[in-house]
Amino acid sequence: MKDAKVIELEEVAIRFSGDSGDGMQLTGTLFSDTSALFGNDISTFPDYPSEIRAPQGTVGGVSGFQVQFGKKKITTPGDLAHVLIAMNPAALKANAAFMNPGGTIIFDVDSFSEKNFAKAQFQTLDPFAELKLDDYFKIPVPITSLTKESLKDLELDNKSVLRCKNMFALGLICWMFERPLDYIERFIQNKFGKKSPLIAEANLKVLHDGYNYGMNMQHATPRFIVHPAPIEKGIYRNINGNLATAWGLLAAAEKSGLNLFIGSYPITPATDVLQALAERKDLGVKSFQAEDEIAGICTTIGAAFAGHLAVTSTSGPGFALKAEALGLSVMAELPIVVVNVQRGGPSTGLPTKTEQSDLLQTLYGRNGESPLVVVAASTPSDCFYYAFLAAKIALERMVPVVLLTDGFLGNGSEPWRVPSMSELPSITPRKATNPELFKPYNRDPETLAREWAVPGMEGFEHRIGGLEKNAAGGVSHDPENHHINTQIRAEKVAKVVDMIPELEVVGEAEGDLLVVGWGGTYGHMISSVRAMQNAGKKVSLAHFNYIKPLPKNTAEVFSKFKKIVVCELNLGQFASYLRDSVPGFHYYQVNKMKGLPFSVHELVENFEKILEA
Amino acid sequence: MTKFNYTAKDFKSAAEVRWCPGCGDYAIMNAVQKTMADMDIAHKDFAVISGIGCSSRFPYYMSTYGFHTIHGRAAAIASGVKSANPDLTVWVITGDGDSLAIGGNHFIHLVRRNINLNLVLFNNKIYGLTKGQYSPTSDRGKITKTSPFGTIEDSFIPGQLVLGSRGTFFARAIDSNVKHTQEVLAESAKHEGTSVVEVLQNCVIFNDGIHDYVADPKFRAERQLFLMKGEPMIFGEQEDKGLILENGHLKVVKIGENGITREDILVHHPEEDNLGLQVALINMALPEFPVAMGVIRSVKAPIYDQEMKKQIETVQAKRRVTCMDELLQSGNTWTVDGENCSEPVKFFDNKCFV
Numbered sequence: 001m002k003d004a005k006v007i008e009l010e011e012v013a014i015r016f017s018g019d020s021g022d023g024m025q026l027t028g029t030l031f032s033d034t035s036a037l038f039g040n041d042i043s044t045f046p047d048y049p050s051e052i053r054a055p056q057g058t059v060g061g062v063s064g065f066q067v068q069f070g071k072k073k074i075t076t077p078g079d080l081a082h083v084l085i086a087m088n089p090a091a092l093k094a095n096a097a098f099m100n101p102g103g104t105i106i107f108d109v110d111s112f113s114e115k116n117f118a119k120a121q122f123q124t125l126d127p128f129a130e131l132k133l134d135d136y137f138k139i140p141v142p143i144t145s146l147t148k149e150s151l152k153d154l155e156l157d158n159k160s161v162l163r164c165k166n167m168f169a170l171g172l173i174c175w176m177f178e179r180p181l182d183y184i185e186r187f188i189q190n191k192f193g194k195k196s197p198l199i200a201e202a203n204l205k206v207l208h209d210g211y212n213y214g215m216n217m218q219h220a221t222p223r224f225i226v227h228p229a230p231i232e233k234g235i236y237r238n239i240n241g242n243l244a245t246a247w248g249l250l251a252a253a254e255k256s257g258l259n260l261f262i263g264s265y266p267i268t269p270a271t272d273v274l275q276a277l278a279e280r281k282d283l284g285v286k287s288f289q290a291e292d293e294i295a296g297i298c299t300t301i302g303a304a305f306a307g308h309l310a311v312t313s314t315s316g317p318g319f320a321l322k323a324e325a326l327g328l329s330v331m332a333e334l335p336i337v338v339v340n341v342q343r344g345g346p347s348t349g350l351p352t353k354t355e356q357s358d359l360l361q362t363l364y365g366r367n368g369e370s371p372l373v374v375v376a377a378s379t380p381s382d383c384f385y386y387a388f389l390a391a392k393i394a395l396e397r398m399v400p401v402v403l404l405t406d407g408f409l410g411n412g413s414e415p416w417r418v419p420s421m422s423e424l425p426s427i428t429p430r431k432a433t434n435p436e437l438f439k440p441y442n443r444d445p446e447t448l449a450r451e452w453a454v455p456g457m458e459g460f461e462h463r464i465g466g467l468e469k470n471a472a473g474g475v476s477h478d479p480e481n482h483h484i485n486t487q488i489r490a491e492k493v494a495k496v497v498d499m500i501p502e503l504e505v506v507g508e509a510e511g512d513l514l515v516v517g518w519g520g521t522y523g524h525m526i527s528s529v530r531a532m533q534n535a536g537k538k539v540s541l542a543h544f545n546y547i548k549p550l551p552k553n554t555a556e557v558f559s560k561f562k563k564i565v566v567c568e569l570n571l572g573q574f575a576s577y578l579r580d581s582v583p584g585f586h587y588y589q590v591n592k593m594k595g596l597p598f599s600v601h602e603l604v605e606n607f608e609k610i611l612e613a
Numbered sequence: 614m615t616k617f618n619y620t621a622k623d624f625k626s627a628a629e630v631r632w633c634p635g636c637g638d639y640a641i642m643n644a645v646q647k648t649m650a651d652m653d654i655a656h657k658d659f660a661v662i663s664g665i666g667c668s669s670r671f672p673y674y675m676s677t678y679g680f681h682t683i684h685g686r687a688a689a690i691a692s693g694v695k696s697a698n699p700d701l702t703v704w705v706i707t708g709d710g711d712s713l714a715i716g717g718n719h720f721i722h723l724v725r726r727n728i729n730l731n732l733v734l735f736n737n738k739i740y741g742l743t744k745g746q747y748s749p750t751s752d753r754g755k756i757t758k759t760s761p762f763g764t765i766e767d768s769f770i771p772g773q774l775v776l777g778s779r780g781t782f783f784a785r786a787i788d789s790n791v792k793h794t795q796e797v798l799a800e801s802a803k804h805e806g807t808s809v810v811e812v813l814q815n816c817v818i819f820n821d822g823i824h825d826y827v828a829d830p831k832f833r834a835e836r837q838l839f840l841m842k843g844e845p846m847i848f849g850e851q852e853d854k855g856l857i858l859e860n861g862h863l864k865v866v867k868i869g870e871n872g873i874t875r876e877d878i879l880v881h882h883p884e885e886d887n888l889g890l891q892v893a894l895i896n897m898a899l900p901e902f903p904v905a906m907g908v909i910r911s912v913k914a915p916i917y918d919q920e921m922k923k924q925i926e927t928v929q930a931k932r933r934v935t936c937m938d939e940l941l942q943s944g945n946t947w948t949v950d951g952e953n954c955s956e957p958v959k960f961f962d963n964k965c966f967v
């Protein structure tokens with residue numbers, strides 16, 4: 001019997017949502033991986049609560065995971081979900097605003113009880129009406145009781161049984177979107193097979209029962225078909241930004257022939273970078289979990305002094321702590337890479353939410369004239385390349401480099417064509433070679449980079465430190481010398497412009513509106529610009545990965561457009577930097593401070609207003 | 614036979630030494646330079662790391678590799694140097710303010726990790742460089758520029774802090790006794806793990822004479838107890854006083870009085886893990902007790918930088934991934950090679966990177 005309700009879609013966004021104990025992140029990840037393997041392009045957005053143990057069933061404890069997949073290039077996880085899986089009323093409440101009008105809601109009817117309505121602070125017994133979701137397509141599924149039923153013959157305690165609920169939902173969704181189960185089966189086997197075969201069996205059984213439930217109930221559940229996306233040949237994997245960052249640094253270590261050292265302190269959402277590198281003892285990584293962020297960067301500076309590719313990772317508050325030591329690395333001209341996975345601030349702010357508000361701190365947040373190179377990644381997978389480049393710049397120019405990513409990039413994932421190491425550019429650290437000519441602050445006349453001599457090298461013994469020095473490395477309080485050195489340090493950073501590509505414009509090189517962004521907003525920016533272009537508007541995008549120095553042709557690119565709008569997840573930090581560094585233009589602004597990425601809709605709306613203005 | 618035939622002079626750099634005339638730092642530097650010469654290790658393999666303070670100017674005066682860093686962070690920076698390259702001989706030069714105030718956190722964690730380096734703590738019980746404010750080792754009641762009516766806080770006893778942080782080596786010396794300082798530094802250099810040597814240092818300008826009561830050569834024998842491994846804890850002009858344990862407490866006794874003989878005197882065992890007794894020795898203060906000098910504790914324990922190296926070797930012996938290309942292609946990957954697929958564009962071509 002051919003199902004009548006088959007819906008063909010170009011792209012679709014699904015949001016898995018439940019209590020933080022319901023395993024929604026895993027469910028979402030497994031579904032995304034399966035879709036990527038199936039040949040769809042995907043983009044994901046985990047959205048989890050900052051309180052690890054918010055009371056069960058409350059809106060504060062809701063954990064969500066959104067994935068968008070499709071037959072074209074997917075650049076965002078989607079503004080609004082077409083399908084929502086709500087494991088309880090709180091999940092429905094937390095996500096109602098992120099639903100496509102008329103979307104499909106699959107919910108666990110067993111948990112839609114009076115008690116849970118109260119926990120989620122519904123006023124009535126009809127949450128759908130209360131949230132104005134009346135005309136949505138609702139599929140009530142007794143997920144809890146069917147899971148219990150499914151496992152009644154296995155000798156499992158009640159808690160373990162309930163933990164399998166997410167697999168029922170996953171099985172059902174896989175049926176709805178025609179995804180094969182084999183990848184998920186393998187995952188379950190690998191994860192539980194050896195240690196607890198009973199748990200593995202239970203998960204597998206529930207997964208299949210969920211799938212079969214969909215098949216048996218097909219009169220009630222629509223089925224969606226999303227065709228594979230046309231893509232480049234190659235070996236692919238799913239990768240999130242934090243892992244890509246860690247691997248980019250590893251790749252740079254291998255290319256440069258140096259050992260990798262990471263000194264760091266855990267902080268959300270950057271912790272995964274440290275964890276991913278700690279795991280790579282097989283590649284010789286030295287990971288040092290320091291007592292705090294200050295020690296994290298200080299051990300890193302020490303390791304750089306000792307000749308390693310030295311890295312530290314953190315998020316906003318930790319980055320603030322590192323400021324003084326960053327100044328030391330500027331002064332000592334040692335090559336270090338600092339990764340800042342930005343999150344909502346100030347202070348502890350919104351620890352699990354994304355933001356781009358550390359830009360000015362990164363550029364200026366140190367005592368004295370303290371210039372350094374700032375690079376920003378723009379998609380989860382390109383974190384790999386920008387981390388690699390950050391290391392290349394640091395090692396070849398003897399300068400600290402800050403790589404800015406953010407929570408959205410760090411946790412978000414996408415399929416990535418894995419490069420081979422031979423595709424990556426070479427890295428040549430500026431190791432000193434001639435002890436006769438060596439002076440600690442002798443510089444390459446072209447790049448102004450000093451040479452790197454490290455303890456253990458015969459004949460290069462020297463002293464460096466935070467005090468101002470003369471070229472020979474002696475402490476100097478000479479006013480002229482300080483003035484000149486201040487300029488040299490700034491100039492050295494400016495000269496990195498020769499290493500970076502020119503600013504590209506997506507779309508026509510001239511037009512009515514140039515949309516400008518930087519870092520992790522890329523996906524949403526390009527989607528909205530494409531939407532405008534498709535509607536016949538003369539709109540182009542210039543997205544920045546290099547922030548200090550800015551690409552050479554920045555002013556030239558800007559000059560070709562009637563209007564320029566700078567979009568960022570802060571109150572206009574890049575816009576003020578541009579006003580200062582690329583003067584002579586009027587910069588419109590679109591800013592958002594909600595701990596959330598932009599949505600394509602809101603960007604398009606804003607651009608239209610600016611065009612009309 | 615030594616390889617290099619270094620003398621202390623070989624460790625002096627060309628930089629002009631800028632300490633105040635008469636500062637205790639000079640004597641300590643001489644002792645360190647002599648110790649380094651005797652270690653018979655090439656200049657190139659020394660890294661001298663300091664924080665900020667008068668004493669922390671030290672690396673500039675050395676002909677080795679040196680790094681004068683930021684206030685309080687020498688311990689952390691040196692931890693990175695030594696973890697990155699365990700073959701280096703790393704010395705940390707720091708003051709009481711540098712290590713125990715702003716750098717307190719890094720100090721205790723360095724000691725706890727037992728990173729194999731030598732830390733020389735110049736204790737002048739004052740902030741020298743900032744011109745005379747009280748430090749965490751200044752005694753309660755101390756009058757300084759920031760405590761014009763006397764401090765109202767208790768001070769750290771550095772040795773206590775070291776032992777409380779599970780330190781494996783602690784010794785004490787005094788700047789005016791260069792020969793003894795040198796002996797103690799030589800012992801610390803031999804120790805594998807974090808060795809902390811507290812050197813009582815005179816700041817002629819802001820805290821002149823603070824250690825005089827202990828240091829006075831006329832009374833040295835009465836006021837200082839020189840601890841020697843395996844020797845009874847005896848002191849005094851006539852070598853007639855010693856320490857015994859009574860009801861779990863240290864007590865000064867006179868040999869020959871009340872039937873006390875040399876055999877009754879406690880024997881010093883720095884190599885034994887005897888925290889209670891070692892802390893008691895560290896705490897001894899005038900006038901009831903002499904001040905304990907020399908190596909108070911020197912025990913064996915796993916060394917962080919060596920463990921780090923070993924762990925990497927162990928993992929590498931069993932590894933499946935040996936290079937980046939293998940890592941990139943490990944785990945959950947899939948191959949795309951359909952008819953309607955395009956040829957891959959390299960990222961750096963795409964981004965016109967030069």
Ligand SMILES: Cc1ncc(C[n+]2csc(CCOP(=O)(O)OP(=O)(O)O)c2C)c(N)n1
Nearest residue numbers: 665666667668684708709710711740741742
């Ligand atoms: C972050 C920071 N805070 C404060 C100072 C100022 N400062 C420099 S040295 C010092 C105290 C030094 O005392 P100590 O470590 O005992 O060294 P000494 O000068 O006595 O040898 C202070 C407070 C600084 N350089 N950096």
Ligand code: SF4
Nearest residue numbers: 633636667741816817
């Ligand atoms: S101020 Fe004190 S510690 Fe500093 S150099 Fe002078 S005497 Fe030495």
